[in-house]
Amino acid sequence: MNYPKIGIRPTIDGRLGGVRESLDERTMQQAKAVAALIASELCYPDGSPVQSIIAETCIGGVKEAAACAELFKANNVGVSLTVTPCWCYGSETMDMDPHLPKAVWGFNGTERPGAVYLAAVLAGHTQKGLPAFGIYGKDVQASDATEIPADVREKILNFVRCGLAVSLMRGKSYLSMGGTSMGIAGSVVDSSMWEKWLGMRVEAIDMSEFIGRMKKGIFDQAEYEKALAWVKEHCPEGKDYNSPSSTRSREQIDSEWDDSVKMTLIARDLMIGNPKLAEMGYGEQAHGHNAIAGGFQGQRQWTDHFPNGDFLEAILNSSFDWNGKRAPIIVATENDALNGAGMLFGYLLTNSAQIFADLRTYWSLDAIQQASGKSFTHPLVGDGILHLINSGPAALDGTGEQTDASGKPTMKPFWDISDAEVNKCLQATTWHPSMTEYFPGGGLSTRYRTRGGMLATMIRLNLVDGLGPALQIAEGYTVDLPDDVHDALDQRTNPTWPTTWFSPILTGKGAFTSAYEVMNHWGANHCVMTCGHVGHLYLTLAAMLRIPVYMHNLDDSRVFRPSAWTAFGTADLEGADFRACVNYGPLYGKV
Numbered sequence: 001m002n003y004p005k006i007g008i009r010p011t012i013d014g015r016l017g018g019v020r021e022s023l024d025e026r027t028m029q030q031a032k033a034v035a036a037l038i039a040s041e042l043c044y045p046d047g048s049p050v051q052s053i054i055a056e057t058c059i060g061g062v063k064e065a066a067a068c069a070e071l072f073k074a075n076n077v078g079v080s081l082t083v084t085p086c087w088c089y090g091s092e093t094m095d096m097d098p099h100l101p102k103a104v105w106g107f108n109g110t111e112r113p114g115a116v117y118l119a120a121v122l123a124g125h126t127q128k129g130l131p132a133f134g135i136y137g138k139d140v141q142a143s144d145a146t147e148i149p150a151d152v153r154e155k156i157l158n159f160v161r162c163g164l165a166v167s168l169m170r171g172k173s174y175l176s177m178g179g180t181s182m183g184i185a186g187s188v189v190d191s192s193m194w195e196k197w198l199g200m201r202v203e204a205i206d207m208s209e210f211i212g213r214m215k216k217g218i219f220d221q222a223e224y225e226k227a228l229a230w231v232k233e234h235c236p237e238g239k240d241y242n243s244p245s246s247t248r249s250r251e252q253i254d255s256e257w258d259d260s261v262k263m264t265l266i267a268r269d270l271m272i273g274n275p276k277l278a279e280m281g282y283g284e285q286a287h288g289h290n291a292i293a294g295g296f297q298g299q300r301q302w303t304d305h306f307p308n309g310d311f312l313e314a315i316l317n318s319s320f321d322w323n324g325k326r327a328p329i330i331v332a333t334e335n336d337a338l339n340g341a342g343m344l345f346g347y348l349l350t351n352s353a354q355i356f357a358d359l360r361t362y363w364s365l366d367a368i369q370q371a372s373g374k375s376f377t378h379p380l381v382g383d384g385i386l387h388l389i390n391s392g393p394a395a396l397d398g399t400g401e402q403t404d405a406s407g408k409p410t411m412k413p414f415w416d417i418s419d420a421e422v423n424k425c426l427q428a429t430t431w432h433p434s435m436t437e438y439f440p441g442g443g444l445s446t447r448y449r450t451r452g453g454m455l456a457t458m459i460r461l462n463l464v465d466g467l468g469p470a471l472q473i474a475e476g477y478t479v480d481l482p483d484d485v486h487d488a489l490d491q492r493t494n495p496t497w498p499t500t501w502f503s504p505i506l507t508g509k510g511a512f513t514s515a516y517e518v519m520n521h522w523g524a525n526h527c528v529m530t531c532g533h534v535g536h537l538y539l540t541l542a543a544m545l546r547i548p549v550y551m552h553n554l555d556d557s558r559v560f561r562p563s564a565w566t567a568f569g570t571a572d573l574e575g576a577d578f579r580a581c582v583n584y585g586p587l588y589g590k591v
Contacts, residue, residue: 003044004078004167006052006160008034009068009095011088011117014060023086023112027058029146030083030107034156037148041157042164045327045351047415050164053077062092069097078167079160081105082121085143086112090121096130099170099199099587101163101544103133105152111143122563131562131584133159133540158560162541165348166587168292170199175271175289178207178297178335185463186336186524187295193469196589197545198341203289207302210266218285219265220276223322227261230322234423235311238430238447241495246436253433256442260311267296267312268329293344295335298392299439308434308443309333314393317343319353319414320422326414328353333392338469339526342461346530349537351413353395355450355500355529357388359458362519363489372488380477381503383514388458388500388529389493391438393446398498398529399428400451400478409451409478411531432496449490450500452480457530458502459538461547462523468586471542473535473552474518476504500529505553512553521551536560548581550574 010031013019035052042050053075055068072080080100082093085107095102102125106118118136125132135156137149148156174194181187191202213219240247248256269277273288296309303309309331315321316329330347332340333356343354364384368376400409401424402417412421431444458474479501481489490499504518511521536558542549543561559573561580568583569576 001044001046002076003051004076004164006035006038006050006079006081006164007068007072007077007100008052008054009080009082010055010058011082011084011093012058012060013086013088014092020058020060024058026085026144027083028054030085031055033146033148034081034083034105037153037156038160042160043351043413043415045168045348047413050160059088059093061089065093065095069095078170079163081156081160084117085109085114086117087114088117088121090117090124094121094124094130096128098130101159101166102130103135103156103159103163105135105156107141108137108139109141109143109145126564126567129584131564131580133560134563135159155560158537158540161349162537162544165345165541166544168348169344172292173201173203173290174337174340175291175294176202176204176335176337177210177267177270177294178302179204181297181334181336182299184334184336184525186338186526187297187334189295189335189337190463193463194341196586197469197547199588200292203291205270205289207297209270210263210302211306213266214259214262218277218280218282219262219269220274223276224261224265227265227322228258231257231261234426235429235431237444238432238496240433242433242436248433248436248442252442253444256307256444259307260444263307263309264312264315267294267331268316270294271329293330293332293340295332295337295340297335299334303439303441303443306441308392308439308441308445310393310434310443310445311431313356314396314446317353317356317393317395318425319395319397319417320425325417325422327351328395328414330354332356333390336526338461338463338524339528342459342528345461345538345541346457346459346528346534349534349541350530350532352411352531353397355388355394355398356392357390357394357500357527357529358525359386359519359522359527360389360493361387362516363387364516368485368489371492372485374482374485376481376485378479378503381479382506383516385479386502386504386515386519387489388502388527389497391494391497394498394500396425396429396446396448398450398500399425399448400454401425401428409454411454434496435494438494445496446498447496448498449486450478450498452478452501454478454531455533456502457532457534457538458504458527459530460523460527467548467582469547471538471547471549472521472523473538473549473554474504474512475533475535475553476502479503502529507553511551543577543581545587546581546584548578550578
């Protein structure tokens with residue numbers, strides 16, 4: 001794919017006659033060091049190194065700035081990073097593209113005032129309404145130093161991760177497969193939000209498209225046979241929890257497996273296309289909808305008559321299927337497009353699969369003891385835990401059967417997952433005939449329990465009338481419960497659904513005085529769980545998109561937003577974020 005590149009702009013003091021000549025090599029060297037850092041640390045969604053384009057010459061004035069802008073346009077640059085060790089002419093050398101996420105690294109050295117340029121050009125960005133991130137190392141370096149300090153490295157990489165997510169979304173689609181599910185507000189898809197804040201379009205198809213393709217066989221027949229054989233080998237069935245009067249026959253369940261596999265192929269083809277369909281004579285259908293994310297309506301108009309989308313969603317959201325390891329394909333349960341957007345954010349920031357869940361229950365320690373007959377304490381748990389469970393599926397990566405270098409459970413980019421870890425994820429998952437009273441059309445539902453000890457970040461994107469989208473973030477940990485305690489709690493709801501026990505980090509402030517208050521302040525019935533403590537990346541991405549964050553448990557030292565945000569207040573960063581986002585408006589909405 002022609003992925004967006006990182007544009008690096010080496011700016012320089014343009015005065016010829018000794019000044020510029022003495023700085024040209026040093027300035028270009030700084031740009032090349034940044035490009036090397038990015039390529040060594042960051043990957044595109046397919047696992048290939050992130051590529052950079054460096055301006056052909058150092059930028060000392062407006063003519064060279066314009067030449068750089070043309071170079072960037074010709075090379076699909078999606079993120080702009082200016083670097084300099086010296087003073088430059090701010091308004092003559094700055095990047096004026098209103099849509100490119102932009103940052104400036106001003107070298108901290110006393111011989112040449114890179115920091116002075118940084119302050120000057122950021123003032124220009126603020127004055128012109130073009131917010132930029134400022135990167136400035138804490139420690140003074142010698143003028144000939146070539147290493148990138150650790151604090152600068154971290155800010156560069158975090159900025160590029162988030163800027164790349166912005167550029168990867170732009171021009172893509174969200175595919176709404178069906179419409180509103182069971183009155184869920186998030187599945188009332190708001191095209192304006194996707195267009196103005198994310199630079200995407202909304203595509204929509206009626207659920208009859210699935211019926212038509214299933215009846216006419218508009219899917220790769222050979223792949224269908226391969227997938228069905230894989231399912232029979234790797235997707236073990238678990239207990240049927242239906243009552244005798246609602247238990248479905250073996251023949252019926254086999255038919256539901258067949259349809260579930262077909263639905264999965266069709267959903268994928270609808271989103272990203274499939275050249276095989278063109279070979280079959282379906283050239284139009286082969287294109288797909290250019291969708292980087294989508295949602296499946298399911299309940300109730302579909303599931304009253306046909307198998308639910310649990311298998312479809314679980315497998316597409318996972319990092320592997322019958323074809324091997326691959327990038328997740330983001331599909332939101334119940335077509336909750338707001339949760340789909342959150343899943344997309346998390347995936348683009350980490351390149352890893354995401355867990356879609358209901359934020360079902362707050363369990364206090366007293367309630368746990370009352371329900372299970374056992375007292376429960378845990379070093380990572382305060383007043384209680386949150387039960388993340390879903391009436392649909394979650395990515396099988398969410399079992400926690402992948403591990404990091406220290407052996408702790410994690411969720412990794414597909415290229416880092418071993419074959420053994422794939423098998424462990426599959427073995428930790430059972431598939432159960434869905435509860436017939438919920439899903440008269442049948443289907444198979446996933447069941448697993450996420451391993452405890454995983455660093456995790458729970459988020460939710462909400463849509464607020466008069467404000468627009470707003471984000472909530474809660475960092476915490478997954479928690480292991482003793483088997484008998486888990487069973488006592490888990491059996492209180494549908495046992496065919498995957499469970500994650502989550503303990504948010506409590507700060508004693510605002511919504512994070514207790515796990516109860518986290519639950520009490522949550523903005524919707526759904527959430528997304530991303531592996532890792534990556535709340536700072538969500539904060540930075542939200543600022544780029546002009547989406548305010550109204551609940552988070554991060555220390556102020558981890559907050560990285562455009563320098564212009566300080567003009568809206570420094571004592572109350574949450575309030576300043578709201579004022580800045582309202583002032584600038586959505587990234588694509590004012591043009």
